[in-house]
Amino acid sequence: MPLTKVQTTYKATKRIEESALIEQLSQGSESAFRALVNDHKDRVYNTCMGFLRNPHDAEDVSQEVFIEVFDSIGDFREDASLSTWIYRIAVTKSLELIRYRKRKKRSGFFQALNAMFSEPDDNIDEAEFMHPGVELENKERARILFDEIDKLTEKQKVAFTLQKVEGLSYQEVADVMEISLPAVESLIHRAKENLKKQLHSYYQQNEID
Amino acid sequence: MKKRTNKHEEVEKTLRSLDELEPAKTDAFFYSRLTARLENRNEGRYELNGKTEFGFKVAVAAVLAMVSLNLISLIQFQPAQTETAEVEATTEDWAEEFTASYQVLDLDYYENLEQE
Numbered sequence: 296m297p298l299t300k301v302q303t304t305y306k307a308t309k310r311i312e313e314s315a316l317i318e319q320l321s322q323g324s325e326s327a328f329r330a331l332v333n334d335h336k337d338r339v340y341n342t343c344m345g346f347l348r349n350p351h352d353a354e355d356v357s358q359e360v361f362i363e364v365f366d367s368i369g370d371f372r373e374d375a376s377l378s379t380w381i382y383r384i385a386v387t388k389s390l391e392l393i394r395y396r397k398r399k400k401r402s403g404f405f406q407a408l409n410a411m412f413s414e415p416d417d418n419i420d421e422a423e424f425m426h427p428g429v430e431l432e433n434k435e436r437a438r439i440l441f442d443e444i445d446k447l448t449e450k451q452k453v454a455f456t457l458q459k460v461e462g463l464s465y466q467e468v469a470d471v472m473e474i475s476l477p478a479v480e481s482l483i484h485r486a487k488e489n490l491k492k493q494l495h496s497y498y499q500q501n502e503i504d
Numbered sequence: 505m506k507k508r509t510n511k512h513e514e515v516e517k518t519l520r521s522l523d524e525l526e527p528a529k530t531d532a533f534f535y536s537r538l539t540a541r542l543e544n545r546n547e548g549r550y551e552l553n554g555k556t557e558f559g560f561k562v563a564v565a566a567v568l569a570m571v572s573l574n575l576i577s578l579i580q581f582q583p584a585q586t587e588t589a590e591v592e593a594t595t596e597d598w599a600e601e602f603t604a605s606y607q608v609l610d611l612d613y614y615e616n617l618e619q620e
Contacts, residue, residue, distance in 0.1 A: 329535060336534050341527040350528075357530065358538050365542065428526030436514075436521035459522050487519070494515040 313377050320368045332361055335378060338461070339385045344426060345460030346389035346452075348441055356392055360385045375470060382463075382471045386453055426460070443493040444486075451486035454479055 319327035339360050343353040363384050371380055429437040444452055450472070457468045458479075469479045 332535050332538060337527060337529045340530045340534075344528040353528070354530065354534075354537075357534070358541055361538055362542060362545070426525065427528050429521070433521040433524075436518040437525075440518050440521055460525060462525075462527070490519060491515060494518050495511065498511045498514055 314373065317368065317371060317373070317377065320365075328361075328365060331364065331377075335381050336361075338378070339381060341428075342382060342385045342457070342461050343389050345456045346386070347392060348426060350427075352392060356385070356388045359388050363388070379467070379470045382457075382461075382467075383473075386457070386471060390449065390453070439494070439497060440490070443490055443497065446493060447486055447489055451482050451489065454482040455486040455490075458483055 316327055316331065320331065336357065340353055340357045343356045343360075344350070347353050347356065360381065364381060371377070375383075426437065426441070444455060447455065453472060454468055457463045457471060458465065463471070465476055465479050465483070468483075469476045472479065474482075
């Protein structure tokens with residue numbers, strides 16, 4: 296059997312399985328929900344971690360992602376795969392939290408008030424935290440790279456993070472971001488160029504011997 | 505020159521630092537925490553619904569109390585107004601009688617006096 300035929304058959308079988316799972320989820324089946332969570336939890340968590348770089352936030356947002364899936368599975372149109380839809384929710388929710396944090400940072404007075412009254416867990420310094428998957432020898436470099444990724448435009452950041460941290464293919468990134476494949480290629484290319492420039496200026500400011 | 509090469513190398517190394525990234529994983533209790541959160545949310549929702557219902561009842565009771573108080577004061581205010589009118593009328597009659605007896609308000613008093 297040629298490889299393309301095998302792939303098509305595999306995709307068709309997966310589609311049927313997915314449709315059945317969606318049907319069960321719509322009917323409120325707990326076992327279907329558990330299966331869905333177990334299948335996707337690590338990928339969702341890793342995606343959130345790539346954007347948020349904070350285990351508490353990543354856990355919190357991952358839970359919100361599955362709550363959203365639980366609530367709106369009835370609205371899910373099967374024009375994208377279930378995992379693409381879940382990734383989309385994970386990205387949206389992570390970006391929402393980042394935007395919220397930025398707004399909070401801008402309002403210095405309220406931030407000071409919040410720091411006084413919030414629990415210490417809310418104030419984990421992103422710079423101090425490192426993605427758990429980073430090798431020890433690369434920790435410092437990865438920290439610098441993550442800081443520079445944060446300075447990219449939102450679209451470049453999403454495309455680069457999904458491709459680099461989550462390891463999605465360009466086509467998968469295009470599906471999640473609902474843009475064309477050339478657009479993703481262009482975004483990632485520009486992200487890499489910008490990162491190079493930013494890193495050059497970073498190392499210029501922090502001279503290396 | 506050496507510094508520039510170092511910098512270039514460092515940039516490249518930094519860009520490659522996420523190449524061998526191991527995916528972050530949740531622990532085995534993620535599902536339990538998620539279901540607990542879902543249950544709490546549902547309890548919270550019912551609690552909120554209960555609170556909203558109670559709040560609505562209190563609001564309706566407050567409005568009814570206000571309306572009844574207004575009605576009571578209206579009922580009490582109306583007879584008082586009639587009484588005042590009666591009192592005013594009696595006072596006017598008495599004043600007229602009094603002025604008539606002393607002819608205080610007789611505008612033709614001096615004319616009448618001259619004629620006399």
